[in-house]
Structure formats: structure tokens, C-alpha cells
Amino acid sequence: xxxxxxxxxxxxxxxxxxxxxxxxxxxxxxxxxxxxxxxxxxxxxxxxxxxxxxxxxxxxxxxxxxxxxxxxxxxxxxxxxxxxxxxxxxxxxxxxxxxxxxxxxxxxxxxxxxxxxxxxxxxxxxxxxxxxxxxxxxxxxxxxxxxxxxxxxxxxxxxxxxxxxxxxxxxxxxxxxxxxxxxxxxxxxxxxxxxxxxxxxxxxxxxxxxxxxxxxxxxxxxxxxxxxxxxxxxxxxxxxxxxxxxxxxxxxxxxxxxxxxxxxxxxxxxxxxxxxxxxxxxxxxxxxxxxxxxxxxxxxxxxxxxxxxxxxxxxxxxxxxxxxxxxxxxxxxxxxxxxxxxxxxxxxxxxxxxxxxxxxxxxxxxxxxxxxxxxxxxx
Ligand SMILES: *Cc1c(COP(=O)(O)O)cnc(C)c1O
Numbered sequence: 456x457x458x459x460x461x462x463x464x465x466x467x468x469x470x471x472x473x474x475x476x477x478x479x480x481x482x483x484x485x486x487x488x489x490x491x492x493x494x495x496x497x498x499x500x501x502x503x504x505x506x507x508x509x510x511x512x513x514x515x516x517x518x519x520x521x522x523x524x525x526x527x528x529x530x531x532x533x534x535x536x537x538x539x540x541x542x543x544x545x546x547x548x549x550x551x552x553x554x555x556x557x558x559x560x561x562x563x564x565x566x567x568x569x570x571x572x573x574x575x576x577x578x579x580x581x582x583x584x585x586x587x588x589x590x591x592x593x594x595x596x597x598x599x600x601x602x603x604x605x606x607x608x609x610x611x612x613x614x615x616x617x618x619x620x621x622x623x624x625x626x627x628x629x630x631x632x633x634x635x636x637x638x639x640x641x642x643x644x645x646x647x648x649x650x651x652x653x654x655x656x657x658x659x660x661x662x663x664x665x666x667x668x669x670x671x672x673x674x675x676x677x678x679x680x681x682x683x684x685x686x687x688x689x690x691x692x693x694x695x696x697x698x699x700x701x702x703x704x705x706x707x708x709x710x711x712x713x714x715x716x717x718x719x720x721x722x723x724x725x726x727x728x729x730x731x732x733x734x735x736x737x738x739x740x741x742x743x744x745x746x747x748x749x750x751x752x753x754x755x756x757x758x759x760x761x762x763x764x765x766x767x768x769x770x771x772x773x774x775x776x777x778x779x780x781x782x783x784x785x786x787x788x789x790x791x792x793x794x795x796x797x798x799x800x801x802x803x804x805x806x807x808x809x810x811x812x813x814x815x816x817x818x819x820x821x822x823x824x825x826x827x828x829x830x831x832x833x834x
Contacts, residue, residue, distance in 0.1 A: 463518060463633065463634065463702055464702040464703070466514070466517050466518050467514075467518055467698050467699055467700075467701050467702055468699045470513060470514040470517040470518065471509075471510040471511060471512070471513035471514030471515075471517065471695070472510055473510070473513075481696075482506075482507070482510060482692075482695070484507055484688050484689055484691075484692040485505045485506045485507040485688055486507075486688050486689060487500075487505065487688075488500045490505070500685065500688070501680055501683065501685055502676075502680050503525060503526065503676060503679065503680065503685050503686070505688055507688040507691045507692060507695075508526060508686070508688070508691055510695070511524075511526060511691050511694060511695050512524040512525060512526065514695065514698060515664050515666055515698075516666055518633045518698070518701075519628075519633050519637070519638075519639055519646055519666040520633075520637050520639045520640055521639050521646065521666040521667045521668070521672075522667065522668055522669040522672070523666070523667070523668070523669040523672035523673070524664055524665070524666040524672065525664065525665050525666075525672050525675055525676045525679065526650070526662060526663065526664050526685075526686040526691060526694070527662070527663040527664065527665070527679060527684050527685065527686060528661065528662070528663065528684040528685060528686055528687075529649070529651060529661040529662065529663050529684070530557075530627075530629065530647070530648065530649025530650065530651055530652070530661075530662075530663040531557050531558075531561070531649075531663065532663050532679075532682075532684035533647050533648070533649070533663030533664055533665045534557070534558050534561065534627065534647055534663070535561055535565075535682075535684075536665070536675055536678060536679045536682055536684060537625060537645060537647060537665050537675055538561070538562075538566070538571075538594075538596075538625075539678060539682065540671075540674050540675045540677075540678040540679075541593065541594055541623055541625075541671070541674075541675075542566075542571045542593060542594060543570075543571070544569060544570030544571065545570055545571075545591055546571055546572070546591055546592075546593040546594070547571070547572040547573065547574060547589055547591045547592045547593065548562060548566070548571070548572070548573045548574070548592070548593070548594050548595070548596055549573075549574050549576055549584065549587055549588065549592055549594070549595045549596070549622070550562055550573050550574070550575055550576070550595075550596045550597075551575075551576060551577075551578035551596065551597040551598060551601065551608055552575045552576065552577055552578070552804070553601040553602075553604065553606060553805055553806070554596070554598060554601070554627075555598065555602055555627065555629075556602075556793055556796075558596075558627065562596075572591075574587045574588075574589065574592070575587075578597045578606075578608035578609065578613060579606055579607070579608055579609055579737075579738060580609070581609050581612040581613075581616065584616055588620060592620070592622060593622060593623065594622055594623045594624075594625060595613060595616065595617050595622045595623075595624050595625070596625045596626075596627075597610065597613055597625075597626050597627070598626065598627040598628075598629070598630065599626060599627065599628045599629070599630050599631035599635075599636055599638065599746075600630040600631065600731060600742075600750070600752075602630065602752075602813075603729070603752075603754045603789050603806075603807070603811065603813040604729045604754055604806045605630075605729050605730060605731050605736070605749075605752065605754060606737075606738060607731050607738035607741050607742045607745065607746075609741065610626070610638070610641055610643075610745055611641060611745075613626075614641055614642035614643060615642075617644075618642070623644050623645070623671070624642070624643045624644050624645070625643065625644065625645045625646075625647065626638045626643045626645070626646055626647070627647045627648075627649075628646045628647065628648060629647070629648050629649045629652050629653070629780070630652075630750055630752060630780075631746060631750065632648075632653045632654065632701065632705050632750070632780075633701075634701060634702055634705040634706065634709075634747065634748065635705065635709065635746045635747045635748045635749070635750060636745060636746050636747070639666070639667055641745075643667070644667050644668055644671060645665055645666065645667035645668070645671060645672075646665070646666050646667060647663070647664070647665050647666075648663065648664045648665075648666075649662075649663055650662035650663055650664050650694050650697075651663070651778065651780075652778065652779055652780030652781070653701065653704070653705055653708075653750075653751075653780035653781075654694065654697065654698060654701060654780075655693060655694045655697035655698075655781075656697045656700065656701065656704050656780060656781050656782060657693075657697055657781055657782055658778065658781035658782065658783055659693065660690045660693050660694060660697075661690070662686050662690055662691075662694050663686075704782075704818060705748065705750070705751075706748065707818060708750060708751030708780075708816055708817075708818070709732075709747075709748030709749060709750060709751070710748075711751060711816045711821050711824070712730060712732060712748075712749055712750055712751045712752070712753055712816055713730070713732045713733075713749065714821065714825075715753055715814070715816055715821075715824065715825065715828070716728055716730035716732060716733050716753045717733070718825055718828070719753065719755050719828070720733060720735065722832055723758075724757060724758055724759070724762070724832045724833075725755050725756065725757060725758060725832070726756045726757070726758040726810075727755065727756040728753065728754070728755045728756075729753070729754040729755070730749060730753045730754070731746070731749045732748075732749035751779070751780065751815055751816040751817070752779055752780075752813065752814070752815050752816070753813075753814045753816065754811060754812065754813045754814070755811075755812055755814070756808060756810050756811055756812075757810040757812065758810070759810070760808065760809040760810040761809075762810070763788055763790075763809060763810050763811075763812060764788070764791075765834055766812065766831050766832060766834060767786060767788060767812070767831075768834075769830065769831035769834035770786060770827055770828075770831045771827055771830070771831075772784065772819060772823055772824065772826075772827040773785070773786045773814070773824065773827050773828070773831075774786065775787065775788075777792055778815070779813075779815030780815060781815070781817060782817045782818045783817045783819075784814070784815065784816050784817035784819055784824055785814075785815045785817070786812060786813070786814050786815075787812070787813050788811065788812055788813075789805075789807045789811055789813060790802070790807050790808065790809050790811060793807065794807065814828075
């Protein structure tokens with residue numbers, strides 16, 4: 456891309472495309488498994504090096520400010536392929552305690568079967584990290600904001616701690632997106648996204664990405680080619696199309712997030728709202744320093760625990776469904792969706808109460824979202 460045009464929104468539209476085939480403004484999908492050998496390169500779909508993959512990887516690297524990028528079949532494929540490349544039997548991970556459920560379970564249940572251990576830290580408080588460090592610790596893993604309570608880890612200290620102790624630093628930046636946070640500029644080695652969420656943004660594909668130092672991405676790409684969890688070219692095309700509008704979507708969701716968080720905080724039926732953009736959030740100052748916006752996910756606690764199901768059932772525009780970051784406003788009750796898989800102690804540790812509701816604000820008319828919440832909260 457022409458170096459004169461460096462704004463994020465310009466890159467989201469133009470980056471990655473080097474030549475226009477037959478003048479096509481929108482690049483075609485190379486829906487081909489294999490390619491005639493020309494130079495020394497073998498192009499094959501599972502190597503994630505079709506022209507469709509290559510252009511998308513270049514765009515992802517440019518928008519996240521990394522040397523290289525790799526896409527995968529889902530966010531979990533990006534996470535598991537990365538960890539299974541960087542860790543071997545005997546190694547340990549330092550991981551943030553309230554990670555995304557799939558990641559937490561992979562570290563707690565799958566990794567030990569291959570001899571990979573995990574030590575859990577409160578990533579918001581640097582004072583306890585040294586005590587959790589062991590001679591075999593290789594990697595530190597955090598998220599931009601935790602789910603569903605939107606805790607903001609001390610990301611700058613995590614990077615410094617990783618440097619001081621020779622650890623690879625990995626962040627799942629799904630909740631922030633490159634619009635709100637540039638973790639590689641902070642010094643993280645790798646940034647991971649579930650592109651299923653904001654990056655694609657239309658609730659119609661599963662995809663993942665890992666972006667960062669080229670030497671690491673090359674190793675992960677080689678292992679992914681054997682593990683097999685690659686992104687299909689048609690989904691790659693849709694992800695590229697979704698990315699073009701990421702800037703306008705996320706800035707709108709930031710504005711809606713703040714407005715709706717304030718509305719909920721003032722509502723008499725709600726006892727607590729978790730949103731890093733609110734002054735009442737315990738990590739508000741840190742969030743303001745790190746992020747350009749706070750995203751479209753807001754969690755809140757109904758004062759009357761037993762009213763949560765009634766509230767969910769009364770919603771008309773908002774849909775009761777998991778996932779987040781897309782055009783549809785979605786609502787879920789963590790205790791109902793994840794509660795059955797967690798022990799009462801685990802639920803308490805993760806802050807999941809019966810009255811907790813997670814809202815992902817989409818792109819419907821803001822006053823319609825507020826009107827639907829108002830009528831359902833009165834139900
Ligand atoms: C959804 C999500 C994932 C998993 O992504 P999939 O695309 O569903 O595999 C990982 N991390 C975070 C923070 C997520 O929200």
C-alpha cells in the first residue's frame with residue numbers, strides 16, 4: 456500500500472492488495488486448492504498461502520502493526536495452534552485467571568495431558584507475578600479485557616515482566632480490536648483475535664488470526680499446516696470485506712457502549728454495571744490510558760437475581776445468544792450458558808452471579824436498543 460496513506464481506515468480498505476486483477480476494485484476469491492508451480496514455491500490451500508490468504512495476512516499485519524499475520528479456522532484454532540507451537544512437554548504458562556472459557560479449559564484440561572502446565576495470575580496486580588514464576592515458565596498469556604466483567608490487566612507491566620524474565624508475551628485482543636488498542640506497539644510478541652467477533656463483525660463466519668514477529672508466525676504457520684485448522688478462502692474473502700468497515704463499526708459501538716452503560720448505571724433495577732469507560736470501573740484510569748475506546752460489551756447485575764430470566768424473555772429487538780462484536784445486539788446470562796460447566800467455587804472466582812447479564816451492543820438504532828432494554832427491565 457502507498458506509504459502516504461497510513462490512517463487505519465485507509466489501511467482497513469486498501470492494505471494487502473498489491474495488484475488489481477483485471478482492474479477489479481474488490482479482489483476475487485482464489486477458490487483453488489492448488490496452484491501450478493511457478494518459482495520454487497508450492498502454493499496449496501492448507502499452507503494458507505493462496506493469493507486470498509496472502510493478501511488478507513498482509514492487511515491484518517498492517518492494521519495491527521505486526522511483521523506478519525496468519526489466519527485460522529476460528530479464534531480457538533489461533534489460540535491452540537499458537538500455544539501448541541510455542542510450548543512443549545515440561546513448559547509452563549503464566550495465564551490470567553479470568554480468561555475466555557475455551558482458552559481457560561484448554562490450558563486447564565488439555566495442556567496437562569501433553570505435559571504443559573499452567574499457573575494462574577491476577578493480571579491486574581503485578582505484585583504477585585514473581586511468586587508464580589517457575590524455572591520452566593516460557594510464556595505469559597493475557598486478554599485485553601476479560602469476559603464478562605471487563606477487567607483490564609496491567610498490560611504495560613505484563614510486557615516488562617515478560618521481557619525481564621525471557622517469556623514470550625501473548626495477548627488475546629479480541630475485545631479491543633486494532634481500533635481501540637495496538638498491543639504490538641506496547642511490546643507484546645503476539646496478538647490473537649477471534650475474527651468471528653468484531654473483525655468480521657457480521658455474525659456469519661468463524662475465523663481467527665495471530666499477528667506479530669515474523670519468526671514466530673512462520674513457526675505457527677508451519678504447525679498449523681499440519682494441525683489443519685486453516686481458514687477457507689471464502690471465509691477469508693468475507694473477513695476481508697468485514698474488515699473494511701471495522702473502523703466505523705467499532706467507533707459507533709464505542710459510543711453506544713458508553714451511552715448504554717451510563718443508561719444502565721442510572722437504572723433503578725440494576726445494582727452494578729461493568730464497563731471500563733465508566734468512572735466507577737476499578738480499572739477505568741488504566742483503560743483510559745491504554746484504549747482509544749472501550750468497545751460494545753457491557754455487563755450488568757440485576758438487583759433482583761430472580762428477574763434475569765424474565766428480563767431476557769421480555770427482550771424484543773435484542774437476541775438471547777452467545778457471541779459478541781457483530782452487527783446484532785446480543786444478550787446472554789453467563790450463569791445459564793457457562794454455569795453448568797463450572798463448580799460453585801469457580802463461578803464465584805469468575806464473578807458469575809445469577810443476576811449477571813452480558814450485553815454486546817450491535818449496530819441497530821441506538822434509541823431502539825435503549826427502548827428495548829427499558830421495556831424489558833420494566834417487565
Ligand atoms: C470468542 C472468543 C474466542 C474464541 O473464538 P472462536 O472464533 O469462537 O473460536 C477467544 N477469545 C475471546 C476473547 C473470544 O471472545
